[in-house]
Amino acid sequence: MSADGTAAATVARRERLKLAAHIGPGTLWLLVFFVVPAFIVLRTSFYSFVDGQIVPQFTLENYLRVFREPLYAEVFVKSLAYGLIVVAIALPVGYPVAHFIARKARRNREILFLALIIPFWTSIVVRTYAWKILLGNSGLVNYLLQSAGITDEPIRFLFSLPAVLIGLVHVFLPYMILPIYASLEKQEAELEQAAQDLGANRFRTFVRITFPLSLPGVAxxxxxxxIMTVSSYLTPDILGGPSQAMISNVIQSEYFETYNWPFGGALSVTFLVFSLVFFAIYSRLIKLDGGAAH
Amino acid sequence: MSKRELVSRRRIGAGPTRRDFMRTAAGIAAGAAVGGLALPAVVRAEDKIEGELLVETFGGEYSDAVQKYVVAPFEAKYPVKVKLANFGSSSEQLAKIQAGNARVDVSWFGDSRVYLAIKSSAILPLRLENIPNFGQQHEKFQHPAYEVGDGRNYSSAMVWGDRAIAYNSDKIATRPVSWDALLDPQWKGRVALKGSSSAMVQIGALMTGQDFNAIKDLDAIEKKLKALKPNLLKYWGSGSELTQLFATGEVWIADFWRGRVNKLKEDGTPMGYVVPKEGAPSWVDCVVVPRTCANRRAAEAFIDMSLDPEVQKNFVTKGINYAPSNVHTQLSDAERERLGAWPAIFDSAVFVDAAYQATHIDEWNQMANRVKA
Incomplete structure (x- = not known):
């Protein structure tokens, strides 16, 4: 062994320590507050539920019931459908905003960026309640409609599917804008200039160059x-009517009304597995990480 | 020394490994969540009423009333320092008490959770010899339907009430007499119903002429609740939510609590409250001693104080406006009318049979989720 070898070993050890220092706290945090609780949910999902009590007795009944009862598949599909609708609204609404901030707003970029972040300082409960005030029978929207003479009676917006969708799009829109902004911001300006130098108009430049290069952000x-829409609980609870319960609301009722934690756990685990499979297929198809940097 | 032994020695020398840690952490957390159910009760018999008492109750106005009308006279009488804390719901509190990690000496509790708390040994039996006022409660609280019926008592009652028809008397001129009023197409989109599965089943049972403590035909209830759905604006969750819906005129008729309706009236919403001919489900706010209690004697003295007729009178007339559990509480006729504290109402009140509910709640919740889907 030469002195070089020892030095290399020291460097390697230092690197390892550095790595541990970097990822250690985060890993520990996730371990204690995510992995352990998730493990408890998983373990409980195989327990029996007898006479209102959780009995640590192995059973597959909870999982069988998830698939046996059409109710849960229905609610699951409904939640997925809400997710698709919210994405379909948030993308065309969010993309131009991200594009504007990344491309046009040279001087005000920081202010606009701050405006995007500010909603995160307010609790989602407060933001959702704000819609209750805006859309209520005696809310601002109805007041304006009535003052303008467009309607005589207040229109009911709240406690309906549109109200839930409006609330969800609003709450999750920044999560659409930020990644798109990031991938637009990373693009080299020369590419667009080159396209235009070669005779492409602005529309063609956008369609052929800018948009394809921003796809990782879009994805x-x-x-x-x-993902966040499909698993939302609060928005359908506050803004929804009698028919807008989503999968999280059903899981909540298992945990807090029947105390059937085993079945609630089985629903959660099934939902999680479906989501992970979906995510794996999606990221394989779209190559989420691969393309993100380029 | 074999290689394996060396490895294991090194591991011992190096302290717990990550896997050990994970196993311990998972064990602790899992034990806290479920295993705690089986731990033996920590019982300390002390004769002196002194020291510190950790009391937990519902938040908001309720907590203020407990502080002013129960804690204050208790501290004036005994050398005990009470620390009052709040919780969000009985469900939350049950999970906490079952986990058994935190000391709680006395806790308020909804009647529907008392049974589960007893079954999971989360609360201690009351030593009635230390609670002389216990016998002043209405018979229904001395032998409650919401306990397990093992010959012991685990809860005392503080206040109770019913959940009957509340309606906006400006919009609905004729006083409703039956739960069927909620199905009236005139009120389409103006009706709300409590959205918990047991609450839905209770109203559905009354609408179909059944006893919610002995349901014969759950399908009929499901059909009825599905028929009601087009009329509904919302399944309500919390009292403050429905209060707001009544106050803004969005809801005209719903199942609601008497005290909340009184409050709405005081605040200017024209409201009526009627117990329909089919009857109304009742509820009780109970007081229990969790198994993590570390000052049992003082806890029992506190419960005795909560049952004192004078304390109860102040609590219900100045604090939380529901009927007191102590039948010897002196109330004027006007107060009885307002609080729903007439003896006849006591006698006709139907409380949830908790054992029956516990064995059926799973089925009910599935039905309720089907109705909501």
């Missing part, structure tokens, strides 16, 4: 918004 944004 990430769609994924984030979709």
């Amino acid at each position: 990430t944004g769609c994924m984030l918004v979709f």
Whole structure:
């Protein structure tokens, strides 16, 4: 062994320590507050539920019931459909905003960026309640409609599917805008200039150069918004009517009304597995990480 | 020394490995969540009423009332320092007490959760010899339907009430007499119903002429609730939510609590409250001693104080406006009318049979989720 070898070993050890220092706290945090609780949910999902009590007795009944009862598939599909609709609205709404901030807003970029981040400082409960005030029978929207003479009676917006969708798009829109902004911002300006030098007009430049290069951001944004929408609990609860319960609301009722944690756990685990499979296929198809940097 | 032994020695020398840690952490957390159900009760018999008492109750106005009308006279009488804390819901509190990680000496509790708390040994039996006022409660609270019926008592009652028809008397001129009023197409989109599965089943049972403590035909209830759905604006979750819906005129008729309706009236919403001919489900706010209690004697003295007729009178007339559990509480006729504290109402009140509910709640919840889907 030469001195070089020892030095290399020292460097390697230092690197390892550095790595541990970097990822250690985050890993520990996730371990204690995510992996352990997830493990408890998984373990409980195989327990029995007898006479209102959780009995640590192995059973597959909870999982069988998830697939036996059409109700859960229905709610699951409904949640997926809400996810797709919200993505379909948030993408065309969010893309131009991201494009504007990345391309046009040279001087005000920081202010606009801040405006995007500010909603995160307010609790989602407050933001969702704000829609209740805006859309309520005696809310601002109805007041304006009535003052303008467009309607005589207040129009009911709240407690309906549109209200839920409006709330979800609003709450999750920044998650669409930020990744798209990031991938637009990373593009080299020369590419667009080159396209235009070669005779492409602005529309063609956008369609052939800018948009394809921003696809990784679009894919990430769609994924984030979709996942968060599908698993949302609060918005359908506050803004929804009698028919807008989503999968999280059903899971909540198992945990807090029947105390059937085993079945609630089985629903959660099934939902999680479906989401992971979906995510794996999606990222394989779209190559989420591969393209993101280029 | 074999290689394996060396490895294991090194591991011992190096302290717990990550896997050990994970196993321990998972064990602790899992034990806290479910295993705690089986831990034996920590019982300390003390004769002196002193020291510190950790009391937990519902938040908001409720907590203020407990502080002013129960804690204050208790601290004036005994050398005990009470620390009052709040929780969001009985469900939350049950999970906490079952986990058994935190000391709680006395806790308020919804009647529907008392049974589960007893079954999971999360609360201690009351030593009635230390609670002389216990016998002043209405018979229904001394032998409650919401306990397990093992010959012991685990809860005392504080206040109780019913959940009957609340309606906007400006919009609905004729006083409703039956739960069927919620199905009236005139009120389409103006109706709300409590959205918990047990609450839905209770109203559905009354609408189909059944006893919600002995349901014969759950399908009929499901059909009825599905028929009601087109009329509904919303399944309500919290009292403040429905209060707001009544106050803004978005809901005209719903199942609601008497005290909330009184409050709406005081705040200017024209409201009526009627117990329909089919009857109305009742509820009780109970007080229990969790198994993590570390000052049992003081806890029992506190419960005794909560049952004192004078304390109860102040609590229900100045604090939380529902009927007191102590039948010897002196109330004027006007107060009885307002609080729903007439003896006749006591006698006709139907409480949830908790054992029956516990064995059926799973089925009910599935039905309720089907109705909502």
